[in-house]
Amino acid sequence: xxxxxxxxxxxxxxxxxxxxxxxxxxxxxxxxxxxxxxxxxxxxxxxxxxxxxxxxxxxxxxxxxxxxxxxxxxxxxxxxxxxxxxxxxxxxxxxxxxxxxxxxxxxxxxxxxxxxxxxxxxxxxxxxxxxxxxxxxxxxxxxxxxxxxxxxxxxxxxxxxxxxxxxxxxxxxxxxxxxxxxxxxxxxxxxxxxxxxxxxxxxxxxxxxxxxxxxxxxxx
Amino acid sequence: xxxxxxxxxxxxxxxxxxxxxxxxxxxxxxxxxxxxxxxxxxxxxxxxxxxxxxxxxxxxxxxxxxxxxxxxxxxxxxxxxxxxxxxxxxxxxxxxxxxxxxxxxxxxxxxxxxxxxxxxxxxxxxxxxxxxxxxxxxxxxxxxxxxxxxxxxxxxxxxxxxxxxxxxxxxxxxxxxxxxxxxxxxxxxxxxxxxxxxxxxxxxxxxxxxxxxxxxxxxxxxxxxxx
Ligand SMILES: N[C@@H](CCC(=O)N[C@@H](CS)C(=O)NCC(=O)O)C(=O)O
Ligand code: FES
Numbered sequence: 224x225x226x227x228x229x230x231x232x233x234x235x236x237x238x239x240x241x242x243x244x245x246x247x248x249x250x251x252x253x254x255x256x257x258x259x260x261x262x263x264x265x266x267x268x269x270x271x272x273x274x275x276x277x278x279x280x281x282x283x284x285x286x287x288x289x290x291x292x293x294x295x296x297x298x299x300x301x302x303x304x305x306x307x308x309x310x311x312x313x314x315x316x317x318x319x320x321x322x323x324x325x326x327x328x329x330x331x332x333x334x335x336x337x338x339x340x341x342x343x344x345x346x347x348x349x350x351x352x353x354x355x356x357x358x359x360x361x362x363x364x365x366x367x368x369x370x371x372x373x374x375x376x377x378x379x380x381x382x383x384x385x386x387x388x389x390x391x392x393x394x395x396x397x398x399x400x401x402x403x404x405x406x407x408x409x410x411x412x413x414x415x416x417x418x419x420x421x422x423x424x425x426x427x428x429x430x431x432x433x434x435x436x437x438x439x440x441x442x443x
Numbered sequence: 444x445x446x447x448x449x450x451x452x453x454x455x456x457x458x459x460x461x462x463x464x465x466x467x468x469x470x471x472x473x474x475x476x477x478x479x480x481x482x483x484x485x486x487x488x489x490x491x492x493x494x495x496x497x498x499x500x501x502x503x504x505x506x507x508x509x510x511x512x513x514x515x516x517x518x519x520x521x522x523x524x525x526x527x528x529x530x531x532x533x534x535x536x537x538x539x540x541x542x543x544x545x546x547x548x549x550x551x552x553x554x555x556x557x558x559x560x561x562x563x564x565x566x567x568x569x570x571x572x573x574x575x576x577x578x579x580x581x582x583x584x585x586x587x588x589x590x591x592x593x594x595x596x597x598x599x600x601x602x603x604x605x606x607x608x609x610x611x612x613x614x615x616x617x618x619x620x621x622x623x624x625x626x627x628x629x630x631x632x633x634x635x636x637x638x639x640x641x642x643x644x645x646x647x648x649x650x651x652x653x654x655x656x657x658x659x660x661x662x663x664x665x666x667x668x669x670x
Contacts, residue, residue, distance in 0.1 A: 365656055368569045372648045405462045406572040406634065408454035415459055430507075432458075432498070 224301060226251045226283035229272070231258035233342075235335055235392040236291040237279040238426045243295050243388050245424040247302040259343055292324040295385035307382040319379035320386045326362075327389035333359050334393040337400040356402055360410065363394060367409035376416055383417065391417050395429045445605040446551045446558065448624040448636045452543055453567040455480065460504065462495035464628050468552040470539065471495035475502045479515045482550045484537035487511065488519065494536065504536075546638050547624055559603040561622045562610075565638035568621070568651045572634045573659045575666040577625050580633040581607050583662030584623050589654045592619050592647060619643045621651060631668075635659075 228244075230237045230253045244251055256278055257263040265276045273280045273289045281288040281297070288294050299309035310316040333355040340347040370378065377383045378390060395414055397404070404411050417423070418432040425431050449463040449472055460473040462485060469485040471494035479502070485493045492508035499505075503512040503520070511530075512521035519534035540551045545561035573580045585599040596614040601607060602622075611621040619639055626634040637655055639648060 361656075365652070368652050369649050372568075372645060372652060403462070405464070406628075406632075408450065408461075408570050411459075411461060412454060412456065415456075 224283045226281050227254055229254045229256050229278060229280040231256050231278050233427060234278050235396050239291045239388050239392045240279050240294045242424045243298055246420060246422045249298060249302050292389055295388055299385050308385050310384055316379050320384045323378045323386035324389050330359055330393040334397050334400050338396055341400050360407060364407045364409045367413050399428050446549050446556050447606050448547045448626050449550050450548045451567045451570050451636055452546045452548060458499040460495055460497055465552060473499055473504050475515055480541055480543055480548055481515055482539045482541045488534050547636055559608045564641045566641050566643055568637040568639050568648055569655060570634055570636045571655045571659055572632060574631060574663050574668045576630055577607060577627045577633045579662060579666050580625055580635055581609060583658050584609055587658045587661060592650055619647050
């Protein structure tokens, strides 16, 4: 099923949906919403569509989804015939995927909020958000370190799932919130592997791993 | 400044670039496609962009800003805006002395690099940052035992002090030993680069990774910082 994505280019949660759609080669229509400075996502007509007043929103026929994790599941279940991104045939991996999807929404609340504060001057208790964000990065680093010791390149196994996409966005964007990846080698390697995936999509603040592109310069 | 560890070899795979800080020295450390590791001042000779934002193209590091290419000797050999030009030999990245030994990448920003000789072959565990001075980290890792691997009968010995390297040797044959090389990032940040003796199983390495996280929490708590 094709869909319309109500989208804002700098939003990490919108980016998750664009990224998975690109990786799975799904075409869709973008409706850009003036999140900043217009606050169009708080307008009465937008609130009629999504009472939470948040982006993204996915619309397809009568289906309206207002949570990015739900959108990732909806897209993967329809378009990933191998069932690796939404691993319905592997109980353990599926449960892990749901667990890390839960974690990804905590990242929106910590790193995502700190980033809005840093970039758009949103009032916030920056010190508390910074501590929470570091706690979350450490939790992710601990898990990714164990995964790579076990020979598993991604959050829930050897293959990436929707949970990797969901956690990737705000982790990759954490430098926008003043938190660099320098001291997190496990996270660094994982970010690099996701950026090397075939069909990877960038956004402002998240660049492709140029080194995987065909060398089109005379160099080397 | 002395020789310092900056990463486990495992954590800098080919074509990866990372940033490392040693006091006031900010560096880009990268591994070429064929595996050559270099550590340079984190400053592009062109306009000063951080080279750690760059990307690896084969045996060169390309700056993220205007794409100048530097080879493993640090020499600029290609300027995309002037593809016909052979860049002057004076355009060079400022390279530091580097060595890879015992599964660790060692750098000296001001002199010759002298890696610490870790006695036996090792397997990588993890590099973990601790928000405290190097002495507190050293103390924390010397004291906190692990119930099955690093028991009360473990002997803790400082086998080097510039930089600090700690050897934890449990009593008993076949027991897993641990080596920890401490990177002095600044007075409030230390990174512990941890390896184990090569008789460690995968489950032992996972257990040591968790142990390191616990020691970090306890050490930061007693140093009065908790992140
Ligand atoms: N649970 C939602 C949360 C979406 C969310 O918080 N979106 C942000 C933008 S990235 C937003 O619209 N915030 C409203 C605001 O900050 O005004 C999801 O994952 O899609
Ligand atoms: S600043 Fe590096 S190429 Fe221009």
